[in-house]
Amino acid sequence: MSIESKALRRIAPSATIAISAKARALKAAGRDVIALSAGEPDFDTPDNIKEAAIAAIRAGKTKYTDPDGMPELKAAICAKFARENGLTYTPAQVHVAPGGKPVIFNALMATLNPGDEVIIPAPYWVSYPDMVLLAGGEPVAVETTVETNFKLDPKALEAAITPRTRWLILNSPSNPTGGAYTRADLQAIADVLLRHPQVWVLTDDMYEHLVFDDFEFTTIAQVEPKLYDRTLTMNGVSKAYAMTGWRIGYAAGPVELIKAMGKMISQTTSNPSSISQWAAVEALNGTQDFIKPNAKLFQTRRDLVVSMLNQAAGIHCPTPEGAFYVYPSVAGLIGKTAPSGKVIETDEDFATELLESEGVAVVHGAAFGLSPYFRISYATSEAVLEDACGRIQRFCGNVK
Template identity: 50%
Template sequence: MPFEAARMTRVHPSPSSVAAAKARELRESGVKVLDLTVGEPDFDTPDNVKAAGIAAIERGDTKYTAVNGTTALRRAIIDRLRRVTGIEYTDAEISVGSGAKHVIFTALMATLSPGDEVLIPAPYWVSYPDMVVLNDGTPVIVRCPIADDFKLTPARLREGLTDRTRWLILNAPSNPTGAVYSRDELAALAAVLEEFPDVLVLTDEIYDEVFLGEGRCVGLLEVAPQLRDRVLLVNGVSKTYAMTGWRLGYCAGPKPLVSAINKLQSHMSSCPSSISQAAAAEALSGDQSFVATAAKQYRARRDLVVDRINAIDGLRALAGDGAFYVFIDCSGVIGRRTPDGTVIDGDDAFVGYLLEHARVATITGSAYGLSPFFRVSFATDEATLSAAMDAIADAVRSLTD
């Protein structure tokens, strides 16, 4: 008797989780692995945020909360969005969940019907297509090449939109590329979207404060507030405040959409952890010095990785302005042979070679919908990054034509 529902045959385990698990298995067997797979800050949660969680426990705030979060957290979210976007949201336009991933999944579940299409620019975060499929939608992948800095262009957006398009998912800063859109680029995309008034837009802005460029990161709604009634802005505290384990994400959007999300939430988990909500409220409204300090260190790490990779024959990397990843073009090593004579026939093979030969764990570009590339995370210390770059350089030098 099969235990899985038929829908489970259409999806696969998260490639990033699989890659991290392989690295962990090697480490547990005694093999030293330089792990560049994990997309979470290596910093500890700021002390003021931890203290807020501890205080919530000590004063007994350990019960169910409202489905859409505590009053304090909703107010902190609304205040932050007003500062960032200039848009005033109400309580009824806010939902909170157990991480941004949970919020996105619930939003898709609340809105997709069989035949609905979701436009997903590639490279994409690995879970988007599977989330769409699990909720009866059809992912429509739009390839965004390195020549366009991995960004969606107005022409490609228009080409991908149809009368069946339900959502566009726009992730910026991007996982896996770190790509960030300028005001002009966002305005150009908004102009196309105005021609398709029935298309909803999910802006995944989980890395918006992990910004490594000049000034600050700008989101779609800040540039195009006229789209407010069909944009669901998704964010959280995991990446910005090193709170991945606290599992707290949120969204803001049109009241009917958020109401549907909250209805599902009421049946799925009732509410996120009350303790995590207290910590998240402090993270969003308290001292923000950690954000700038972390960004400064990420910037130095990015520069280290990009400089070292671009010095390796056959590899090429762009310096993204956000997140903590580098998406590396490995087309220059495809066709070369490993020391045992195996031909590197794609990015999957190259990533496997790096793990076996160099003991460096990375993630293949095919997992993100674009080959031949591979992703490294620089959310780790510079000593590990330097050692990993040395090992990758040695591994590439060992290849023959």
């Protein structure tokens, strides 16, 4: 009998973490492996943020804080939402947790009853459906297409809504596609939601600052103020400030929801590290000077990767508006034979064969709920990306 609870048996381990672990193991065994599977910036946390953390340690700011975030950080988050998103929140409307992931989990755990449905546009970030399942809900994946740059079609949304729908999860710019919603896209989705007052919106804005070609980031509570009272606007410092290891995520929304999430965190993780919270205060209140140059750097990498992948036989790679991912199609390779002699039947076969024959680790589309695609994280140097894309071109050229 499995040691796992029924709740845990509803979910699978994170595919992206599993593939990164496999790539690390192959590397440790002496293989020449390039991992394009992990979703984290390759640069270091800026010095001003590190210094704020060191100063916090020296000043003895090493005690428990309020479970869902200390007042200084909540104030910095309110200021950030006002400054960058034109959204007014009070500290009582803010929840801070050890990363964006727990923020989402706390919201779902705090609100879902068995059978409640959560609409998730596919392809989706791997953790959404599993967190919904763990919280006792039912994920309802709504597929998108490459033609709309993987954005949710309002008609498909309307068709997926039932009386049991509790949440819609939006993620823009998206992990895994990099696709981002324009103001008009969000308005069209909001227009549908206004007809269905039982549906709340959880918008995951983690990649807000990584947008390219003058794309203007907007978030749904800003676009449609009538949804403010049923939107949880979630964000974090992990991606924008290269702080993945510090574990600070946050969200703002209606007081009643934030209270429920606070109850949840008070009996589980309690507060995120006080030192990380002080670092996050500096991230949000301090200089934002490096954000734009970083986005520019990612744009250069995106252009390189998109161009090189589109020169690989059988691959079609759309140009995303943001984040640091591309989500190319491998439809042109399905049914063909890899250099090992194995027929590529699925995108998972593609990823496995690519890793075996060229040592490039990517994540297959099935893990994100839409096939036949794969995801590349291009949060690494141009030299490494050129090498990796060159290997992918060679692999595709050898597929017959």
